[in-house]
Amino acid sequence: MSDEAVPFDDRGLAYGDGLFETVLVRDGLPLLWDEHMARLQEGCRRLGIAFPVRRCLDELPAQSGAGLQVLKLLLTRGSGGRGYLPPADAEPRLRWRSAPFVPQPARWADGVRVRLCDLTLGSQPSLAGIKHLNRLENVLARQEWSDPEIAEGLLCDCRGHVIEATSMNLFWFRGGRWETPKLKECGVAGTLRAGLFGVLELHEAMHKQDVLFEAESLWLGNSVQGVWPIASLVDSAGTLLRNWSVPSLDRSLQAEAHALLGYPVPA
Amino acid sequence: MSDEAVPFDDRGLAYGDGLFETVLVRDGLPLLWDEHMARLQEGCRRLGIAFPVRRCLDELPAQSGAGLQVLKLLLTRGSGGRGYLPPADAEPRLRWRSAPFVPQPARWADGVRVRLCDLTLGSQPSLAGIKHLNRLENVLARQEWSDPEIAEGLLCDCRGHVIEATSMNLFWFRGGRWETPKLKECGVAGTLRAGLFGVLELHEAMHKQDVLFEAESLWLGNSVQGVWPIASLVDSAGTLLRNWSVPSLDRSLQAEAHALLGYPVPA
Structure with a gap:
């Protein structure tokens, strides 16, 4: 599931050790997608988190419903580590959820x-x-x-x-x-x-x-x-x-x- | 369960909107417990999170195992809200986990x-x-x-x-x-x-x-x-x-x- 719960030892929860994006999606097509991906990639570089396979990310907006939606992507460093030091083999954890959006x-x-x-x-x-x-x-x-x-x-x-x-x-x-x-x-x-x-x-x-x-x-x-x-x-x-x-x-x-x-x- | 997973919309996960304590516990008795509770309470005051019922917190160290343990308490503001604005009725979410500890x-x-x-x-x-x-x-x-x-x-x-x-x-x-x-x-x-x-x-x-x-x-x-x-x-x-x-x-x-x-x- 895309928005399933995150375990107690997730570093996003423990330390805010992760990144997010909120993307406007119209009928399955994301707006400013390249800019969102560029910022997420820059965030991964700065924090030392492995950037997910781009192709997997590219498939997400189409899974949002019809009309205007906001797709929230949440990428954490993953689980564990001895305190603040991230584990060398941390596996990033990706979650996402879409919700209808009405502008003003x-x-x-x-x-x-x-x-x-x-x-x-x-x-x-x-x-x-x-x-x-x-x-x-x-x-x-x-x-x-x-x-x-x-x-x-x-x-x-x-x-x-x-x-x-x-x-x-x-x-x-x-x-x-x-x-x-x-x-x-x-x-x-x-x-x-x-x-x-x-x-x-x-x-x-x-x-x-x-x-x-x-x-x-x-x-x-x-x-x-x-x-x-x-x-x-x-x-x-x-x-x-x-x-x-x-x-x-x-x-x-x-x-x-x-x-x-x-x-x-x-x- | 004490350390169950946290939902996607938890504000601790989304924004780091919460607090934690790591408490040394020896045979079920916490050390510096009053200091931990005072800091958690001050954190709640500053962030505007309701401080849990103290009696419920006081019962947690005794549930840690025998010997030397570290009890980690995690308190988030709870779920939801329109972006950064917390919901007026946010229900704080408490999670905890003990793990054996060996000092150096x-x-x-x-x-x-x-x-x-x-x-x-x-x-x-x-x-x-x-x-x-x-x-x-x-x-x-x-x-x-x-x-x-x-x-x-x-x-x-x-x-x-x-x-x-x-x-x-x-x-x-x-x-x-x-x-x-x-x-x-x-x-x-x-x-x-x-x-x-x-x-x-x-x-x-x-x-x-x-x-x-x-x-x-x-x-x-x-x-x-x-x-x-x-x-x-x-x-x-x-x-x-x-x-x-x-x-x-x-x-x-x-x-x-x-x-x-x-x-x-x-x-």
């Missing part, structure tokens, strides 16, 4: 309300960018608010640079350029972000919170939800920091992103 | 060879001290060496302060004082370390690597292995940095630690 077109069109999180991301270049199973920072940040009107929370690193949202990458348009934070020390390098580098002139940049006030527009995106404009930004106490007039925004990044995902672009 | 008296007596790790620990005050399931830093650091003659690796934070070893706390004797690193930004606050504060004048201090060369002695300890003197220190390339004459060392910290664990003190 109103968020594509009208944008979202976003807050600044209090938690700051720790710096760990060895783990930055990859989608490993050590996600407590994201869990803690997401627990900071419960108001359903707030769609996402922005996270900075400990030096005050804006990095990402809890489960989406951040983009902005400023001075005629599309930019997104560099993710060399923390953050997850999303596959939609990776795909956008191939179709848009997108620059990596490190900026403090000033950029949130100076940018002409802010956008959040990932490979499942697509791209949402930010319509309003509040601080962690809920005080409004800035509004944007969403109807007047340049939607070119959203258009490129939605072309990659097969989503429409709001008029 | 030669390491107590003669000490160990230790290396400096290249990996530096990220700073995350929200997670520092507790024994959560996000342990990839420890796994990566432990993968830096395979030489069985090297017993442990020392880790510094990104500002160069000495913090801990991959699975043990660090102590030193210097200028007539016993000291151990402060663990406010990273590291795991061991239960043996916690117990030692009650029986020894032990001071928390932040020092860079200079302290490794200035200290009269260095010691590693945890609640399972007891306390090992460091006999030699090498850099990450294997070059010897310093030796200690172990037979001449003041063993008072080891004596107090081993009294807490029921281990003998080498002559």
Whole structure:
């Protein structure tokens, strides 16, 4: 079975020693599949986990049901070892599950309300960018608010640079350029972000919170939800920091992103 | 069953959203049990996980076999939730397993060879001290060496302060004082370390690597292995940095630690 339980001695469970991907699948065809596989492979390289036979992975999306699905792949290092030292012969363990997905077109069109999180991301270049199973920072940040009107929370690193949202990458348009934070020390390098580098002139940049006030527009995106404009930004106490007039925004990044995902672009 | 498998949607597996303890148990009686329960409770408080009924936990050590055992407790937030946001009604999942344990008296007596790790620990005050399931830093650091003659690796934070070893706390004797690193930004606050504060004048201090060369002695300890003197220190390339004459060392910290664990003190 694809999503069967994982034994007590699995290192993914014991130490978060593994990786995951959440893939948008439409009628059995995965979106941004090469980007997902590239990130999984890079994660395996960094953690020293054997990358599964690609052909076996390639067969999974077709097993998802009809319509729009999210396929979650979970790859752990496998069982055992003496404490933190992995066994030399660890056999990676692969699990997967598909679930129907419904996107949120109103968020594509009208944008979202976003807050600044209090938690700051720790710096760990060895783990930055990859989608490993050590996600407590994201869990803690997401627990900071419960108001359903707030769609996402922005996270900075400990030096005050804006990095990402809890489960989406951040983009902005400023001075005629599309930019997104560099993710060399923390953050997850999303596959939609990776795909956008191939179709848009997108620059990596490190900026403090000033950029949130100076940018002409802010956008959040990932490979499942697509791209949402930010319509309003509040601080962690809920005080409004800035509004944007969403109807007047340049939607070119959203258009490129939605072309990659097969989503429409709001008029 | 105590150590049954964990479902695909368990958040401990998905995000490392949980905690663990490894407890030394002698003939059904746990050592440093109050310290283990205090750390688990503090971990639950920080992550927002309901602490299990203490009476149920208290019954587990007696179920371990005769002789010396290590009881591993694993507590996850439970199943489900929409991405990183935990479900409001998450039911924590507890698993445990005992395994026979054999300590290493030669390491107590003669000490160990230790290396400096290249990996530096990220700073995350929200997670520092507790024994959560996000342990990839420890796994990566432990993968830096395979030489069985090297017993442990020392880790510094990104500002160069000495913090801990991959699975043990660090102590030193210097200028007539016993000291151990402060663990406010990273590291795991061991239960043996916690117990030692009650029986020894032990001071928390932040020092860079200079302290490794200035200290009269260095010691590693945890609640399972007891306390090992460091006999030699090498850099990450294997070059010897310093030796200690172990037979001449003041063993008072080891004596107090081993009294807490029921281990003998080498002559």
